Amino acid sequence: MQDNQTILQIKNLDxxxxxxxxxxxxxxxxxxxxxKGETVAIVGESGSGKSVTMKAAVGLLDSNATVNSGEILxxxxxxDGAQKTVNLLSLTKKQLxxxxxxxxxxxxxQDPMTSLDPTMTIGKQIMEGMLLHKKMSKEAAKARALExxxxxxxxxxxxxxxxxxHQLSGGMRQRVxxxxxxxxxxxxxxxxxxxTALDVTIQAKILELIKDIQKKMNLSVIYITxxxxxxxxxxxxxxxMYAGKIVEVGNVEExxxxxxxxxxxxxxxxxxxxxxxxxxxxxxxxxPPNLLHEPQGDAxxxxxxxxxxxxxxxxxxxxxxxxxxxAATWLLHPDAPxxxxxxxxxxxxxxxxxxxxxxx
Amino acid sequence: MSEPLLKVExxxxxxxxxxxYTVKAVNGVSFEIYPGETYGLVGESGSGKTTIGRSxxxxxxxxxxxxxxxGREISGKMDNATRAMLRTxxxxxxxxxxxxxxxxxxxxxxIGEGLDIHRRAGSEKEREALIGEMxxxxxxxxxxxxxxxxxxxxxxxxxxxIARALIMQPKLIIxxxxxxxxxxxxxxxxxxxxxxxxxxxxxxxxxxxxxxSMVKYISDRIxxxxxxxxxxxxxxEExxxxxxxxxxxxxxxxIPHPNPIVEKRRxxxxxxxxxxxxxxxxxxEHCVGGTHNVxxxxxxxxxxxxxxxxxx
Numbered sequence: 001m002q003d004n005q006t007i008l009q010i011k012n013l014d015x016x017x018x019x020x021x022x023x024x025x026x027x028x029x030x031x032x033x034x035x036k037g038e039t040v041a042i043v044g045e046s047g048s049g050k051s052v053t054m055k056a057a058v059g060l061l062d063s064n065a066t067v068n069s070g071e072i073l074x075x076x077x078x079x080d081g082a083q084k085t086v087n088l089l090s091l092t093k094k095q096l097x098x099x100x101x102x103x104x105x106x107x108x109x110q111d112p113m114t115s116l117d118p119t120m121t122i123g124k125q126i127m128e129g130m131l132l133h134k135k136m137s138k139e140a141a142k143a144r145a146l147e148x149x150x151x152x153x154x155x156x157x158x159x160x161x162x163x164x165x166h167q168l169s170g171g172m173r174q175r176v177x178x179x180x181x182x183x184x185x186x187x188x189x190x191x192x193x194x195x196t197a198l199d200v201t202i203q204a205k206i207l208e209l210i211k212d213i214q215k216k217m218n219l220s221v222i223y224i225t226x227x228x229x230x231x232x233x234x235x236x237x238x239x240x241m242y243a244g245k246i247v248e249v250g251n252v253e254e255x256x257x258x259x260x261x262x263x264x265x266x267x268x269x270x271x272x273x274x275x276x277x278x279x280x281x282x283x284x285x286x287x288p289p290n291l292l293h294e295p296q297g298d299a300x301x302x303x304x305x306x307x308x309x310x311x312x313x314x315x316x317x318x319x320x321x322x323x324x325x326x327a328a329t330w331l332l333h334p335d336a337p338x339x340x341x342x343x344x345x346x347x348x349x350x351x352x353x354x355x356x357x358x359x360x
Numbered sequence: 361m362s363e364p365l366l367k368v369e370x371x372x373x374x375x376x377x378x379x380x381y382t383v384k385a386v387n388g389v390s391f392e393i394y395p396g397e398t399y400g401l402v403g404e405s406g407s408g409k410t411t412i413g414r415s416x417x418x419x420x421x422x423x424x425x426x427x428x429x430x431g432r433e434i435s436g437k438m439d440n441a442t443r444a445m446l447r448t449x450x451x452x453x454x455x456x457x458x459x460x461x462x463x464x465x466x467x468x469x470x471i472g473e474g475l476d477i478h479r480r481a482g483s484e485k486e487r488e489a490l491i492g493e494m495x496x497x498x499x500x501x502x503x504x505x506x507x508x509x510x511x512x513x514x515x516x517x518x519x520x521x522i523a524r525a526l527i528m529q530p531k532l533i534i535x536x537x538x539x540x541x542x543x544x545x546x547x548x549x550x551x552x553x554x555x556x557x558x559x560x561x562x563x564x565x566x567x568x569x570x571x572x573s574m575v576k577y578i579s580d581r582i583x584x585x586x587x588x589x590x591x592x593x594x595x596x597e598e599x600x601x602x603x604x605x606x607x608x609x610x611x612x613x614x615i616p617h618p619n620p621i622v623e624k625r626r627x628x629x630x631x632x633x634x635x636x637x638x639x640x641x642x643x644x645e646h647c648v649g650g651t652h653n654v655x656x657x658x659x660x661x662x663x664x665x666x667x668x669x670x671x672x
Contacts, residue, residue, distance in 0.1 A: 045543045045544070045545060046514075046543050170405070199404040199405055199570055200404075200570060200571070200611065200614040201404060201610055201614045201628070201631070202404075203614065203616075204614040204616070204628040205628070205630070207616075208627060226543060226544050227544070227616070228544075228618045229616025229617060229618055229623070231620075232616060232617060232618050232619055232620040232623040232624075233616050233623045233624065235620075252620040253620055253621065256619065256620050266545060267544065267545065270544050270545050270547070270548040271544065271573070272548075272573040272574050272576065272577040273573070280552055280555070281548040281551055281552055281577060283545060283546075283548030283549040283552055284549075285549075287513050287515060287516075287546065352617075352618070352619040352622070355619060355622055356619055356620075356621035356622050359621055359622055359625045359626075360621065
């Protein structure tokens with residue numbers, strides 16, 4: 001297997017939704033790359049468009065959505081081993097369903113109770129994909145399903161096989177959902193807030209499980225989340241999304257130790273830290289913009305204490321900081337005044353660097 | 361220290377499901393809350409933390425145990441005066457701000473409902489003024505009183521929930537997972553608001569959550585619940601710098617740190633009650649210094665503290 005092979009590439013994606021109130025411009029030019037075997041996280045508040053972006057890739061957009069422009073290029077090896085690249089957006093729903101969804105791109109959703117069928121045993125649900133996509137015999141599918149249940153850490157797989165979803169705890173259900181996603185051996189696993197509905201202790205277990213499986217199966221994983229702690233644990237690359245745009249991209253160390261976008265500063269500072277004894281938690285003032293009205297200039301300007309005059313007039317382009325690190329903020333323009341991140345955040349990063357040094 | 365505002369002693373809350381099966385949600389929990397402080401209750405789902413909150417405010421009738429609030433017992437049958445005191449001096453903020461606000465009522469009327477029921481406002485004008493003042497206090501404007509809940513964002517709705525609780529000038533507010541449904545950046549806003557209000561009105565909070573890092577940030581003292589037992593309690597410093605019970609340790613280690621280099625090399629501590637060999641029912645409260653209490657048998661607690669000392 002070659003390294004550094006781009007497996008999924010989203011180019012200039014632009015999506016809007018027709019609603020009763022008017023047209024909501026939810027995705028405004030998103031670019032994203034995913035390499036084979038890597039983990040990419042998309043972080044942002046609710047309504048920032050992180051789920052919509054990935055839903056577009058698997059053809060699950062609601063019927064009132066229109067893709068205005070852009071392409072999602074997926075590179076794969078077909079049955080003869082030849083490399084192929086397709087634009088997922090140009091395919092029909094039927095083509096996606098029969099050839100890509102589940103087999104090559106699998107998705108894990110937030111709430112395991114609503115993504116499982118309550119009237120079917122979990123064993124049947126795991127086998128379903130294999131019978132359909134891989135045309136396996138029932139016996140082979142059952143053997144593989146039991147194997148998968150063991151892989152996701154469910155003990156006593158033979159008995160669990162006949163259980164219904166309501167007989168399992170939340171963590172167990174999410175493990176079953178992961179087993180289903182893995183059943184057809186996909187190339188890409190998309191996890192949409194996989195642990196938000198779970199407890200912290202179970203969250204840690206599930207994340208470690210996904211990481212472990214990723215190594216075993218050489219999967220590429222896309223995480224959609226708003227929890228930066230989760231991102232720190234799993235991601236190689238991070239995309240910070242705000243109001244339908246990616247505002248900062250970088251590898252995980254650049255984002256956590258050298259953030260440059262004020263929104264990323266805000267997100268990082270708003271996390272309560274176990275070591276701080278600050279009296280007040282930093283919070284980003286205001287709330288995300290309503291994309292019913294096209295934002296003027298930088299969409300974050302209204303909530304940004306470091307906003308410059310130009311932020312209200314023109315949208316900042318992506319400035320490059322290093323080979324992998326990009327950010328869209330006018331603060332990086334050579335003519336911009338010298339503004340550094342808030343002091344509290346700087347101290348916190350200093351602390352985490354020190355802590356990290358112990359591990360290196 | 362002064363008299364406790366709320367005293368819970370040996371609270372048990374059981375729910376009979378059928379003749380042969382009873383869910384024992386809370387099994388003998390005791391704690392105290394002092395005026396003006398914040399007490400955090402943490403635990404995983406199913407540990408009974410929400411049940412405790414609801415038993416205290418008498419949405420459930422406690423099976424066993426004694427709850428004293430403001431010097432009066434509120435766990436048994438209450439006379440009218442006690443009930444009126446409980447219904448005004450203790451208020452609750454719920455988890456889901458959309459589900460806990462009546463969608464057919466204007467926000468002003470939702471906030472003013474307590475005033476109407478307890479006839480706190482003398483005149484229509486006074487009522488309006490009180491509601492306006494309350495909206496202002498939680499960071500909304502008085503004009504918002506004429507709007508309906510669906511016209512607000514999640515964070516604003518939770519502010520309405522806070523305003524509704526605050527208007528009765530309560531001494532104790534039970535905040536049941538009140539920030540779990542909110543976005544990260546909005547969570548911080550709401551928590552800061554709750555802290556400001558506490559400073560101003562000196563009300564006490566019972567803060568129920570599963571997010572330990574937020575609980576640490578807001579609470580003075582913390583109780584850790586598991587399967588209906590209070591396994592460990594103490595000030596936040598005691599709990600976080602010297603966790604004794606293995607369950608508390610696993611909870612703390614499960615919090616992801618926003619520090620990628622550390623986080624990628626760390627695995628969390630696993631704790632499984634079924635295989636740990638610990639029987640909560642056999643344990644008793646042991647004081648391990650200060651106000652720090654741990655549930656366990658003599659031998660267990662001795663072994664845990666010894667292990668902690670060795671680690672240091």
